[in-house]
Amino acid sequence: MHQYKFNSMSTLVQISINQELFANDLMPVYKIFSNVENTCSRFKEESELSRLNQQIAEEVEVSDLFFQILKDALRFYEETNGVFNPGILEAIEHSGYTKSIEYIKGRELAVPSPTAPVFTKMRPYQLDEDKQTVVLHTKIDLGGIAKGWVIDRAADILAKNGFGFINVGGDIRIFGRLPRPLNIGIEDPYDPSNMLSSIQVSEGAVATSTSMKRRWKVNGSHKHHLIDATTGEPSASKIISATVTAPTATEADVLAKVILLLGEERGKALLSVKKNHAVIINETKEIWRGE
Numbered sequence: 001m002h003q004y005k006f007n008s009m010s011t012l013v014q015i016s017i018n019q020e021l022f023a024n025d026l027m028p029v030y031k032i033f034s035n036v037e038n039t040c041s042r043f044k045e046e047s048e049l050s051r052l053n054q055q056i057a058e059e060v061e062v063s064d065l066f067f068q069i070l071k072d073a074l075r076f077y078e079e080t081n082g083v084f085n086p087g088i089l090e091a092i093e094h095s096g097y098t099k100s101i102e103y104i105k106g107r108e109l110a111v112p113s114p115t116a117p118v119f120t121k122m123r124p125y126q127l128d129e130d131k132q133t134v135v136l137h138t139k140i141d142l143g144g145i146a147k148g149w150v151i152d153r154a155a156d157i158l159a160k161n162g163f164g165f166i167n168v169g170g171d172i173r174i175f176g177r178l179p180r181p182l183n184i185g186i187e188d189p190y191d192p193s194n195m196l197s198s199i200q201v202s203e204g205a206v207a208t209s210t211s212m213k214r215r216w217k218v219n220g221s222h223k224h225h226l227i228d229a230t231t232g233e234p235s236a237s238k239i240i241s242a243t244v245t246a247p248t249a250t251e252a253d254v255l256a257k258v259i260l261l262l263g264e265e266r267g268k269a270l271l272s273v274k275k276n277h278a279v280i281i282n283e284t285k286e287i288w289r290g291e
Helices: 023-040 048-052 064-079 089-094 143-158 249-262 264-274
Strands: 002-008 011-017 059-061 125-128 133-136 164-168 171-175 182-188 191-201 205-210 215-218 221-224 239-246 278-282 287-290
Touching: 002 023, 011 023, 011 143, 023 048, 023 064, 023 143, 048 064, 064 125, 064 143, 143 164, 143 171, 143 205, 143 249, 171 182, 171 249, 182 239, 182 278, 191 205, 191 239, 191 278, 191 287, 205 249, 239 249, 239 264, 249 264, 264 278, 264 287
Parallel strands: none
Antiparallel strands: 002 011, 011 164, 059 133, 125 133, 164 171, 171 205, 182 191, 205 239, 215 221, 239 278, 278 287
16 A cells, blocks of 8 residues: 655644555645635634634625535534534633644643633524525634545545545545455553554544543643533543544544533443444443444
8 A cells, every 4th residue: 555644734644545646646635635724724814714703693605615514514513413513612712722732732721711601502603505605603613524524525536546545633534445444443542552442444434532632731620622512611521532433534523522522321322323333432441332
């Protein structure tokens, strides 16, 4: 297998493919990652997302790419009854996550503002498909779903050249038909150098959501990026790592996050209905496999 690597969206993109690729083959992949980051990064002042977040309650026409991601995010918000919620940006910022993770990971941050955001059950935004416009009801963050979304588009591009897989920060999407399944190791959330379990995938995607990697401290207390939309605070779920398979990286990314946020009882119940392969690790390192 031929290997290609580059950095994007604050993580490493790794491509494994059976055919040698040249610049013209890789350029569309670089371009889609660059376009999605420049559109959806909340850390870029001139991104379409950042500009939209400055226009709460206004009807704003958006690009085709941005509209498609917003449409998918709203669909998952509705399908999960708001457990997956793009409208948590104010809560993330209140917890101290105001800069890209490499600048705050493991650090002690300044005290946030004393007033936490108030959440309602209102949709985070409304879309008008005919006019391709959006009206925000609150500031939004699309980081996780944008990563899954771009992985799926990159996999579609790469599939024209051969078979293999693309790995973006641990979220993996297979393209083409692999000669044998991938056996993917699952890290100990407390010690990434140690593998606690594994999961096999021969098609589709696998994603992991964990509350142990994107962490920092405020007043001596640990915070992380997975916000419980019912409280506006980092999730207190006893699940600290959820690895899930799905047909697409977008679905896998959303489902892994939802399972973690739901907690052990409700998360396992959802997986028993959906029948997705999964590995869940709780705070005492107990491992549960759903197949």
